[in-house]
Amino acid sequence: MTSLILRDVHVTIGTTPVVTGVSLTAPSGGRVGIVGPNGSGKSTLLRAVYRHLPLAGGSITVGGEDLWALTPRRAAQLVAALPQETRSDFDVTVWEMAAMGRTPHKRPFAADTERDVAVVADALAHAGVAHLAGRRFTTLSGGERQRVLLARALAQQAPVLVLDEPTNHLDVRHQFDLLGLVTSAGTTVVAALHDLNLAAAYCDHVYVLAAGRVVADGPPYEVLTPELVREVFGVDAHVTSVPGTDAPHLILRPAAGGPTTR
Numbered sequence: 125m126t127s128l129i130l131r132d133v134h135v136t137i138g139t140t141p142v143v144t145g146v147s148l149t150a151p152s153g154g155r156v157g158i159v160g161p162n163g164s165g166k167s168t169l170l171r172a173v174y175r176h177l178p179l180a181g182g183s184i185t186v187g188g189e190d191l192w193a194l195t196p197r198r199a200a201q202l203v204a205a206l207p208q209e210t211r212s213d214f215d216v217t218v219w220e221m222a223a224m225g226r227t228p229h230k231r232p233f234a235a236d237t238e239r240d241v242a243v244v245a246d247a248l249a250h251a252g253v254a255h256l257a258g259r260r261f262t263t264l265s266g267g268e269r270q271r272v273l274l275a276r277a278l279a280q281q282a283p284v285l286v287l288d289e290p291t292n293h294l295d296v297r298h299q300f301d302l303l304g305l306v307t308s309a310g311t312t313v314v315a316a317l318h319d320l321n322l323a324a325a326y327c328d329h330v331y332v333l334a335a336g337r338v339v340a341d342g343p344p345y346e347v348l349t350p351e352l353v354r355e356v357f358g359v360d361a362h363v364t365s366v367p368g369t370d371a372p373h374l375i376l377r378p379a380a381g382g383p384t385t386r
């Protein structure tokens with residue numbers, strides 16, 4: 125089991141500081157949500173965690189190891205990602221796309237072992253896309269692609285899973301299926317989510333980003349208050365609870381008196 129700890133992380137794009145001093149802890153097996161308005165830096169932060177963007181300051185440790193000091197192969201053994209956008213012009217089959225998740229566990233150009241084949245088959249089945257295994261990835265719908273990319277991430281068998289808007293493109297049932305699947309496996313999960321109710325239902329800790337900084341964090345019922353939602357998102361929220369749980373449920377509506385801007 126593996127924790128993920130970000131300390132005072134800064135990420136700069138070009139000359140623009142986009143993430144400015146974010147500290148975040150995902151304990152081993154924890155389910156951490158990142159919410160925040162468009163452009164608040166969620167994807168940029170997660171890109172630093174799956175090493176697509178370098179740190180301009182701070183540190184990220186995975187299971188106590190300095191993520192940015194690891195080889196790419198070792199880092200990919202520890203952190204798997206479902207990014208928000210992935211090139212969709214890969215002319216590969218669904219099976220081949222999911223099998224890419226095995227790369228960090230294999231020698232270059234090595235053939236798949238029986239175990240690789242079993243892991244890929246299992247990942248496709250869990251993501252609900254085993255029936256698509258022979259299809260070209262480019263011919264899939266947006267939601268089908270998303271689930272195949274989830275299968276690729278699952279096949280990676282990393283103890284930390286980073287999800288950037290994983291429910292984009294998914295119908296409601298598949299939203300529940302995906303989040304239920306990734307949050308029930310004991311994996312450490314960090315997910316950027318736009319849907320506050322999904323964040324509340326599936327995460328045990330939520331970080332709220334605004335303008336590249338954490339403005340609040342804690343259990344969803346402590347953090348996702350009407351005051352915070354109004355302040356950060358500029359909308360009104362009525363908070364109820366999901367029966368039988370301590371997860372808040374937000375009924376959102378346009379702010380009385382018009383939108384506020386940040």
Ligand SMILES: Nc1ncnc2c1ncn2[C@@H]1O[C@H](COP(=O)(O)OP(=O)(O)OP(=O)(O)O)[C@@H](O)[C@H]1O
Pocket residue numbers: 137138140142160161162163164165166167168169
């Ligand atoms: N390659 C880039 N070049 C210039 N600016 C960028 C680049 N990538 C991101 N940004 C800017 O950085 C800021 C944060 O973007 P980011 O994608 O991290 O936000 P986000 O919180 O994930 O937003 P969203 O909810 O819209 O997905 C935005 O203002 C964005 O325009």
